[in-house]
Amino acid sequence: MIMSSSFAQYSKSLCLISLCIGTLIGSSQVSGDDWSQWRGPNRDAKSQESGLLKSWPADGPPLDWSVSNLGEGYASLVVANRQIHTIGNESGVIYAYGLKETNGEILWKTKIGESSRHAMSTPTVDGEFLYALDPDGVLSCLLVTSGEIQWQIDFISDFGGKLQSGRGYGESPLIDGENLICTPGGDEALIVALNKATGEVVWKTAASNLGAKGKDGAAFSSIVKTQVQDVAMYVQLVGRGLVGVECSSGRLLWSYNDISADIVNIPTPVVQGDLVFSANGYNAGSVLLKLVPTGEQEIDAKEVYRLQGNQFQNHHGGVIALGTAVIGGHGSNNGLPTCVDLETGDILWKRRGPGIGSASVIHADGRFVFRYQNGVVALLDADHAGFTIEGKLQIPGAGGDSWSHPVIANGRLMLREQNSIYVYDVRGTAATNQETKPQLASAFSQEMRQALNLHGVRHSTIGRLHADTSAFDAQQFYRFGRSQTEDSAIEQIPVVRLRTDEQGQFDSAQLTLLQAAEQDFVLDFSSENVAGFQFQQLSLLPRLLGLELQFCTGITPETLATISSIGNLKTIRLVGTDISDESIAALSDLKNLQSLDLEVCESISDQALPVISGFSQLRCLVLKKTAFEKLKITDLGIAHLPKLQNLEVLSLYGNRVSDAGMKSIASLRNLKVLDLSLVGITDDGVNALAPLENLEELYLLYNTGFAGPLLTDQCVETIGTFQKLRHLSLVGAKVTATSVDTLSGLKNLDQLQLQYSRLDSMGLRRLSEALPNTKITK
Structure with missing residues (x-):
């Protein structure tokens, strides 16, 4: 463990101060307008704000400000003390950031580690301190005012940390009273409590025999807290499933293995008193557990119901419990709006949503915000009976790995998109808080509509x-x-x-x-x-x-x-x-x-x-x-x-x-729309499609999380012959400035998606000049 000399001098006084501050999650001290930790004030993805827009204008709420000078990453944002904090990867260096809440100005940035992995962990703010975890397991305590590191601890070297997935650490530290609770995933330190002021170990939970499903180590989930009678406990989804750990000692109280996925476990569990609801991806499904006292300070986790993956699963967007309704996105690499009856497990409704891919979900002032992988963000009015769409917006430049969770704080909807932040004003006003759905005409006669009514x-x-x-x-x-x-x-x-x-x-x-x-x-x-x-x-x-x-x-x-x-x-x-x-x-x-x-x-x-x-x-x-x-x-x-x-x-x-299959598709000469996203073809496969001269829409999305077409400049010559193209997606393709002249010949293009391609700014400028009527997304 590393501690700054200046911090060591007054760490004792900080301990006394922390006694006065109280707990963060057990009895949250944050302002109702702040969003100081993962999934909001109470780690349940619910904002405490009111007076927000009930519906959005047709083109979405007004953009307040945006910045695009952060490192890459999936980490979400936290908001406190008039600052926004997150972490990002800048060319292999992991930074923690402090930004001005009103305009995104970077007030400070501090190196907290080095890694080739994506920055995934959302930091936590507690009073004057920020706690940030880099993907390789280095946990840092920083001053929120300056970014000065106070202490650091290494999950791997200090605790023998292990990971269920090689993609790195993604949990967000939990502050509870004087302690910081985190998940190194080690055999002797699956979960640990640290003194939040010094980083010193308070207790450790050993990884007992938790079952055969999944893998040893930490997953991507974050810890939540609940209490059953007089037993306060932390609940976490680790590599081998759900565990309950006694707050005071770290003693393992119970575990449940069957919800584990072999690839990785991601969503944070939902707790309501003695109930634990966990939905997991990769076809793992979901489960409701009831925590039952079986003796003095003993707890048994009893399965109330178990849903299979085709009934309800959640990849990594999380779910929200409102009363007896659990609402979230169903599916792996999918975010189908779905409502589950918490008490019975009945699927009350499930529908196709407004976006594509996984959806992260938050709730504020009677509305849900679904943020999809393709950058669509939708405002939903949802309950047990169903949902309606009350507005949509498109995050600029999104379309690949768009996985950061949204945040609502101080009347603003805040969206992280890799190295960018977009902040929208969602405060309700007389001028904007009006019904915005267009009235769409029906081919039915007025008499027929009246009769149906x-x-x-x-x-x-x-x-x-x-x-x-x-x-x-x-x-x-x-x-x-x-x-x-x-x-x-x-x-x-x-x-x-x-x-x-x-x-x-x-x-x-x-x-x-x-x-x-x-x-x-x-x-x-x-x-x-x-x-x-x-x-x-x-x-x-x-x-x-x-x-x-x-x-x-x-x-x-x-x-x-x-x-x-x-x-x-x-x-x-x-x-x-x-x-x-x-x-x-x-x-x-x-x-x-x-x-x-x-x-x-x-x-x-x-x-x-x-x-x-x-x-x-x-x-x-x-x-x-x-x-x-x-x-x-x-x-x-x-x-x-x-x-x-x-x-x-x-x-x-x-x-x-594969590429071989493209030969069969090439015989379909009347094809106008072809979607080969996440299909593992190469340049040869695209070149085999040359006979499809009637194509108007061609989707070739590559996603680092799921793979897809591995394309370079070598296939663009063929694409250039599709002169009727109106929509072309080359998201994730290794296309460079070499292809600009060929793409410039596609004069009928309405939309061209080049996110995560290798096209530089000069090439993009040339392309924009050649195709002035084309919406180019880079």
Whole structure:
């Protein structure tokens, strides 16, 4: 351990001061407007502020200020004492920063370590001191006023620290009274308590036999505190699962191994008295534990329920418990807004969200903020019944590893994006705190809309659906199977949600109304438990265009066979359902099917492609995966796609297709939209796509967390021949200034994404001058 000489001289007086200061998390001393530690004042991702915007303007809340002079990293921000603090990696040097809260001016920066790893740990502020952990395990105590280091301790050399993942340390230290609690992950020091004033060891928790799942060492989770009767304890998710440790002594009270993932455990647990809710990624699922006293100072952790990964899992965005509702993003490399009943484990709803990739979540003044990996930030009004989108913004330059958690402090929404910080004013005012959702016209006549309202039937439009979900979505999907393909006409397609009686039957009056409809419409059953007999009632609806069955349960072979009898059906979305390689054959009678969405269907693999290729009229096919499913589409399945010569839209995001598979795709000469993000192809694969001269959108995202296309300048010559391109994503490609002239020839480009590429500022300037009407993101 290293201690500064000046600090050693008055560390004794600091101990006395700390007695007066009290505890931080046990009885939080922070201002309600500050955000002084990971996940906010109480480590539960809830802000204490009020008077915030209930909805955002159409282009998002106003930007107050931004800076782009920090080191790279995923660490979030903390706000206290009119300063913002975080850590970052500048060319292998890890710095802690103190920034002015009002404008982002760097007041100080201090080297706290050296590492090739990403800076991941969010610091903690306690009064006059900042505690920051570098990814290699060096924990520093600094003065918030100057950044002067007071003491340092090394998890590896001092405690024999171990890591479940080689990506480094990512937890945030917890201050509780006089102590700092942290997780070195060592055999004899899994969790330790340090004197926060001196760094001296108070107690250590040995890593007992915690179970077979996972790996030894610290994970990325951070410690939370709870109390059961008179036993105060710290709860942590380590490499071998959940543990409970007595606050006063470090004695291990209980452990639970089954929630561990073999790769890494990330989300911070949620505690409510004697309840511990933990959701984990990589298909680990989630669990509710009840902590039961079994004797004097003894605790037993009893499993209340266990949810599998396909029911509810959380990768690294965290979840929030409000009363008996747990709300967060479901999925690995996914952030599907989901609500779980805390007491029963029932999935109350699950829907596709407005962004792509994992979502980190916070709550303030009756609203949730979901921040997605692709940089979409959305304001949600959510409860047990469902959610609505109350505003969105796009973080400039985001699109790769966008994983920092959002913060709300002093009326500001603060967003870290690698080396940048963006601060938005979200204070509610008479001028801005108004309803901002656009009123989207419906193709239904006024008489039809009034009749549906009279019968209590909810109805919306594809435009509303598109506005509330991720970009590669509704407009593309519903463009086919009808004569009017203009964006405005697609947006006006009605979306109807029928009511059922106690037996699950649809009211005949509703069906009679829809039977007389003169416009195409879609029926939305998303997140419901459906049954085959319900779809028998739908065969007499001549203008039924499609079915929204996203995240429905009850998708059995019998149900699918009944759906297949609706002969006029042209679109069907089965996102996140249990449809499988075997059961998809029950849809074979849908000869007029134009659009099929099988995103994140875990039981769909190569074996489903012979059936899919039999839908000869298919023009839009979504086979997107998260990159973590056991079953994926490979070159074997792709070999069946040449039968679908009408195909115009194809998403293979996150699948296991190689360069060889691109030869099959190249035969689909009518393709206009192709998504190969997180697909492990190289320049040769892209060059094989040269025959696709009709391409208008091409997505080739590479992400360091999940890999993807490994591309260089060698493939850009081929891309340059796609003269109809309007949208091109080369996120993460090793493209340099050498490719500027070729890219400059793509005069029809509306959007060009070059985040994390190797294009320098001069090359970017040349490209911007050559393509003045193109939105270029770098």
